Amino acid sequence: MIEYATDETFKDMVAEGAVVVDFFGKTCGPCKEIGRVLETIEDEMPFVNIVKVDVDECPKTSDEFRVDGIPDLYFYKDGEIVKHELGAISEEELRSIIGELIY
Amino acid sequence: MKSRLVKGVDYKYLTLPNMTIEITKEDIEHEIETTLKAERLSHRYFVEEEVVEKDSIVELSHNDGEIMVHVGYFYFDETVEHNLLGKKVGDEILVNGKTEKVLSIKKRCLPDLDDDFAKSLMLEGVSTFSDYKTYLENYFLDFYHKEYVLYFAMEIFDLWQEESLWEIDNDEVEALFLKYRGMYPWSEEDEESLVYQKEEFFSMFYMMLSLGEEDECFSKISECEKMMMRAIEPIKAFIEDKVEFSWQKED
Known part of the structure; x- marks a missing residue:
């Protein structure tokens, strides 16, 4: 499921299960590239929640994570960050990370 | 500046x-x-299935717990996912040299577009x-x-x-x-x-x-x-x- 976080909802959205957090910006080219890949993966992988965080709309969360580059991806397992990737990564890499995240 | x-x-x-x-x-x-x-996809619901096919969601015993596998996308293990095809609930399968059991088989269905x-x-x-x-x-x-x-x-x-x-x-x-x-x-x-x-x-x-x-x-x-x-x-x-x-x- 792809859901958009707000500063208020973010913590609850990453508390359980396998979650990919995508910090993005409306005008950012590489973010659009990653966004398309995440949409495909979401369809294939129903056990992963994808939480999108617009850095412009969620300044508090972006500051907490010290987001100084986008796209910025965090991979959560049951509320814990298990991996962090800054910048656009390939579809293949993303699939592999998500596979590891779940299994 | x-x-x-x-x-x-x-x-x-x-x-x-x-x-x-x-x-x-x-x-x-x-x-x-x-x-x-997209709306239909996000409102999918699950129904039980008899036999594992591509796209089935299979619950497998795994070590001391259970895992879910979406068959055919190879996030889990290509060989295991191939071997799961045709299996029924209760059938056994080898995962990393260990015998595991198919616990449930489900499929996601799309809702009708109606009122x-x-x-x-x-x-x-x-x-x-x-x-x-x-x-x-x-x-x-x-x-x-x-x-x-x-x-x-x-x-x-x-x-x-x-x-x-x-x-x-x-x-x-x-x-x-x-x-x-x-x-x-x-x-x-x-x-x-x-x-x-x-x-x-x-x-x-x-x-x-x-x-x-x-x-x-x-x-x-x-x-x-x-x-x-x-x-x-x-x-x-x-x-x-x-x-x-x-x-x-x-x-």
């Missing part, structure tokens, strides 16, 4: 691009179809599927308008920037471009992405100078995005009623 805007030209002296957008019934239909597909589906979305003024299509039509016309206002505002900013007078410090530009590349990293640094990055950077750089701001926004991504929106806000207001659609709803 050593670089600065010396004199900005008035927007009314710019030769504006043609801002009449042709939107056809097919364009909107396409958007509606895409949305309906009940439309009602379940709980949208204001939507009680039938036909209402829902009208709702989406209006939504997309509004969405297109906002998107095109943003698109043209960016384009007109570049025209305005070319016509305006600037003092540019090249060392400052070099240093900020490095910061910019750290903020918007691409997976691969090829010639094409570098050209794109430079274009994007210069728009952002001139936007910042147009606001008379210091370069802090290049250190914080959320500030940078906000700065860009602030810089084009006056242009958006200037062209808001100039962006028009030629759109005929009826055939």
Whole structure:
């Protein structure tokens, strides 16, 4: 499921299960590239929640994570960050990370 | 900042691009179809299945617990996923040399696109599927308008920037471009992405100078995005009623 976080909802959205957090910006080219890949993966992988965080709309969360580059991806397992990737990564890499995240 | 805007030209002296957008019934239909597909996907429900097929969601015993496998996408294990095909609940399968059991088999189904589906979305003024299509039509016309206002505002900013007078410090530009590349990293640094990055950077750089701001926004991504929106806000207001659609709803 792809859901958009707000500063208020973010913590609850990453508390359980396998979650990919995508910090993005409306005008950012590489973010659009990653966004398309995440949409495909979401369809294939129903056990992963994808939480999108617009850095412009969620300044508090972006500051907490010290987001100084986008796209910025965090991979959560049951509320814990298990991996962090800054910048656009390939579809293949993303699939592999998500596979590891779940299994 | 050593670089600065010396004199900005008035927007009314710019030769504006043609801002009449042709939107056809097919364009909107396409958007509606895409949305309906996505909505159906997000409202999928599960039904039990007899036999594992591609796309089945299988619950397997695994070590001392259970795992879920979406068969056919190979996030788990290609060989195991192939071997699962045709299995039934209770059948056994070898996973990493260990015998595991199929605990349940499910498949995701799509809901029918009918009045009940439309009602379940709980949208204001939507009680039938036909209402829902009208709702989406209006939504997309509004969405297109906002998107095109943003698109043209960016384009007109570049025209305005070319016509305006600037003092540019090249060392400052070099240093900020490095910061910019750290903020918007691409997976691969090829010639094409570098050209794109430079274009994007210069728009952002001139936007910042147009606001008379210091370069802090290049250190914080959320500030940078906000700065860009602030810089084009006056242009958006200037062209808001100039962006028009030629759109005929009826055939």
